[in-house]
Amino acid sequence: MMRALSILLLSAFIFNLSAAEELSSPLPHAANNFNLSYIQNEASCSYSVVITTSCSSSKYTRDQISIAFGDAYGNQIYAPRLDDPSSGAFERCSSDTFDIYGPCAYQICYVYLYRSGPDGWKPESVKIYGDNSRAVTFTYNTFIPSDVWYGFNLCNDASSSYQRYGRRWFMVMIMGLLVFVLLYAY
Incomplete structure (x- = not known):
């Protein structure tokens, strides 16, 4: 017993x-104090970023989509334009993979997406693979507001x-x- x-x-x-x-x-949030001035121009490491668009997003978007992510030590990677309407990127129920180069970062602990345009867009998730860190997934599952950096900071x-x-x-x-x-x- x-x-x-x-x-x-x-x-x-x-x-x-x-x-x-x-x-x-955690839930994604607007980044009030996010600053792109920390970006270094060196491109010594590569990152594979897989962005999955939600099935409840619009059929496609013509919006401009940017991404910034990094580690707790100030290493920041920025891609100013991921969108390309002719490529079919960010269509509903799809995953798009982007190869992004930037400074070498340790464990990625934050990611922010920026959307500008009239269509709207709802990412399901963002998964980032880096040379010096294990893969990390950030689950959005919400529409990204226009003209604001929106995402996660778990640093x-x-x-x-x-x-x-x-x-x-x-x-x-x-x-x-x-x-x-x-x-x-x-």
């Missing part, structure tokens, strides 16, 4: 830790997310040890 109760408690604890992490995904959370992961791992280990002691003490 005590063994079953211990296993049930450990399972509930682990489930709660994993569920809490999933619920805390302040980058170090704290690793700390949360470390604390979570430590708590799971303690709970596992406690269950082990309970199981074999009886």
